[in-house]
Amino acid sequence: MNSATVRTLLVRGMLAGVVAGLFALVTASFLGEPHVDAAIAFEEAHAHSHEGGEEVVSRGMQATAGLATAVLVYGVAIGGIASLVFSYALGRTGRFGPRATAMLLSGAAFVCVYLVPFLKYPANPPSVGDPESLDKRTALYFLMVLLSVLLAVAATILGRRLAPRLGNWYATVTAVLGFAAAVGIAYAFLPSVSELPEHFPALLLWRFRVSTLAVQLVLWTAFGLTFAHLAERALRPRTARDGGVGEDAKDGEQREAEQGAAPSSTAPAAN
Structure with missing residues (x-):
């Protein structure tokens, strides 16, 4: 695979990462943020002392612009890295096409990069611990x-x-x-x-961890589907175009040969 193709896949991988980040952002906003607010409320209600420092970044900013920036930057980063891995893995992991390779890579990344570490060290709500x-x-x-x-x-x-x-x-x-x-x-x-605090609600902890798992699942699924489509369009049309040019060239040469042979065969008859 040449450098131009790798560069094309890198750009499309980052674009797929943005799309995946948008889906993950919506999921995090609706599933994750309510549990984060509940965890912060629990921590504040059971704190024995409060420091009087002014809050540097408001909770509203964290839940909107801060969350969007973090998720989208993360999506672009994992999209770029995954596209480079895809460029190396394509054709080396079996007889899989671009779409199948992209989906297999996305599923493997979700398991290895997130699920396996998550099962050992699951996520905890912010400000708790x-x-x-x-x-x-x-x-x-x-x-x-x-x-x-x-x-x-x-x-x-x-x-x-x-x-x-x-x-x-x-x-x-x-x-x-x-x-x-x-x-x-x-x-x-x-x-x-x-x-975790001794009396932290188990149901809240469970819901928070399930929501974080859902965000990652949505992120990698959306990335796999989007990048599979973009990679397929980046690789397949060129193959078809190369084949089409070859056939057209053959047809053209054949027509030229026929046209060149026709005058030579009719010339003696004219004389």
Whole structure:
């Protein structure tokens, strides 16, 4: 794949990321923000002391412009990265076309980048928890993301190497089981972090975490569908156009040959 095609896919991936970010923004606004407000209200109601500092960014700004900026920037970033991965993976992961490759990549990214780390270190509502453990929790979360991605790459390589001996189906099953086993070992050895207040409502916590999961699911699904369509249009028309030019060239050469041969065959008859 040449650099011009990669650049085209990069632009379309970022555009798909914007579209996915808009869908995720709507989902977060309707599902996530009410639970964030409830968590903040709980924290304020049970706080024993309040600092008298002025609020730097208002809650209204955080829930509107702040949320939109964060989600859209995140969408553009993951769109650009995913498009580069797509450019490398296309044709190397089996006989999948652009649309199927984009959807498989989107699903794998959702599982590896978000779902696997989320199951070990689920999201907590803002302003709830111990601020002193924030750095530790953040470091552990990104460590889990890194491990998940590396294990997924290793599982893909394992599946490709086993395919000639076991067949595609059994090689894929073996690779997936190996990935799940390795993730389970990582879960067992990495420390857990619990920083919620003792009497925090379990239902509110559950709804908040489900809403964050829904936002990510909408984000990656929208990105996969949008980028699959854009990548298909970027790659397929050119292939068809190249083929069409070749056929037209052949037809033209044949017509020229026929037209050139006609005078030579009729010339003697005229004499």
